[in-house]
Amino acid sequence: MTQTRTTRLERGRSALGPALELVHTGRAPTRAVLTAELGVTRATAGAVAAELEALGLIQVDSHPAAAGSQGRPSHRLAVAPNGPVVLAAQIHADGFRAALVGLGGRMVATAPGCMPVPADPSHIIDAVVEAGATLLRETGRSCLGAGLAVPSAVAEPDGTALNPLHLSWPVGSPVRALFAQSVAKAGVTGPDGSPVTAVTGNDVNLAALAEHRHGAGRGARHLLCVATGHRGVGGALVLDGRVHSGSSGLALEVGHLTVNPAGLPCHCGSRGCLDVEADPLAFLAAAGRTPDPEGSLLRQSRDLLRTRYADPSVRSAAESLIDRLGLGLAGLVNILNPDRIILGGLHRELLDADPERLRAVVADRSLWGRSGSVPILPCTLDHNSLIGAAEAAWQPVLDDPLAAFG
Structure with missing residues (x-):
């Protein structure tokens, strides 16, 4: 393989993540826009779009040129309607909600739960994860990650809830570790059969992220x-x-x-x-x-x-x-x-x-x-903290789509 060919392949692979994020956030509705946004050749943009389509993440549709226009017609790009999802979960003072969320912030299925939040966070985390796992079994969708929103500041890098003021949890509860354990225990696995990556964040931080990508922000x-x-x-x-x-x-x-x-x-x-x-x-x-x-x-x-x-x-x-x-x-x-x-x-x-x-x-x-x-x-988004939890779960996929599939 020539050096030029190798460089072209590497450039295309490095563009997969940015290209997926552009389609995910609606900023690249056509392949022509994708080409311009990525700053690559039309051939490279086409190869990148084809790779993402082969992974089942987006779909590429032929888009006829407008009447009287010249040149080749562009192609419409959209997230795959039946593509993989992530498990999103939110805990609040009145209970929890679980959902399956696809690319583009699209909620595929949801299950609310109302229960007193116990002093031991593992109990409600287990409940919300099991609700999400049930949705996965019912829909048969492939899962690429899991995200949890909690009403507390979450300290980094340990993933501990430092001030769950309106919950009875102990200060410093290891919510990220507990969430990862629950995801593994519930059998939520990725394409390679291993437990999916589980991430956790503050509910308003995640709501802001969702609104920035898909809503009023x-x-x-x-x-x-x-x-x-x-x-x-x-x-x-x-x-x-x-x-x-x-x-x-x-x-x-x-x-x-x-x-x-x-x-x-x-x-x-x-x-x-x-x-x-x-x-x-x-x-x-x-x-x-x-x-x-x-x-x-x-x-x-x-x-x-x-x-x-x-x-x-x-x-x-x-x-x-x-x-x-x-x-x-x-x-x-x-x-x-x-x-x-x-x-x-x-x-x-x-x-x-x-x-x-x-x-x-x-x-x-x-x-x-x-x-x-x-x-x-x-x-403008309903359940924006839940969509934000999904955004956090999608982020590793947006960073490196190929790695997400092993």
């Missing part, structure tokens, strides 16, 4: 995500496509920004943090509602906001939370200077309820917000 270079799920408030920063996790995975604990110095005591030891002043429990309390212990706090607060917003007590509670949230966002804008802010969970509902009030608070309290150059948008 697409195209942003400095994306700030703030969200409240079933309990507490989290934040994440995506810089040039990667989650900024700090030196050890603990960056952007925005829930512990003080927005009301005389406010409620927080689990972290401070008072008036976003975590206890702007989450679903805080909203229900401000509206004078007693939470139903059997139902999701997030669902209860959403339903109240959507159906009873005309009630003065509900509207007053919403305005109080919007003001607290806006104060926290203003501080983050001053520090981080993001080019876009996206809000998830109950915060998305508060933005929809009174967008002008929230934007006015941020503008009044921040240097850069006054210019009006920081868009504040709602997250």
Whole structure:
């Protein structure tokens, strides 16, 4: 084999990962766009697309040229509709959800579970993995990885949950090791028969990653995500496509920004943090509602906001939370200077309820917000933490598609 031929093959193989990510995120809908984005020849782009199609990851369809156009027709590229999946799992204060997610962030199947979260994390991790393994058996899909989202900062490189404040888990629970053990025990294996790689991350970090690739954050270079799920408030920063996790995975604990110095005591030891002043429990309390212990706090607060917003007590509670949230966002804008802010969970509902009030608070309290150059948008993906767990599981495949198949 000539040196030129060898170099061409190596260049094509090194382009497999970038090419797959372009199709996965919808940035290369045709082979012509793929050629331009990769900066390779048309022949190389065609070979790369053919290799990814042979692996069962994408499909290449002939796309007729538009009427009156000249030259060869391009080819449409899309993720393979019946291709492999990853197992995605999420644990929250009210239970768990498992799903099978394909390339492109497409959810193939899902199974929710409602159960009290026990003090031993292995029990609920086993339950959510078994739910995912059942989905794999029922669908017969090939699995290439597994990802878990948890409501806690996850320290790197050990994969331990350092502050599961709204769960009864011990501080420092080895969630990544427990997840990997559960995946192996449930018989979730890859194409070569060995247990798939299992990864774990903070739920808001993973939600931000999913929104950046497939949702409201697409195209942003400095994306700030703030969200409240079933309990507490989290934040994440995506810089040039990667989650900024700090030196050890603990960056952007925005829930512990003080927005009301005389406010409620927080689990972290401070008072008036976003975590206890702007989450679903805080909203229900401000509206004078007693939470139903059997139902999701997030669902209860959403339903109240959507159906009873005309009630003065509900509207007053919403305005109080919007003001607290806006104060926290203003501080983050001053520090981080993001080019876009996206809000998830109950915060998305508060933005929809009174967008002008929230934007006015941020503008009044921040240097850069006054210019009006920081868009504040709602997250657009359902179950974005779950999709983000899948993104983390897909990442090794995006980095090296051939290695994923042994």
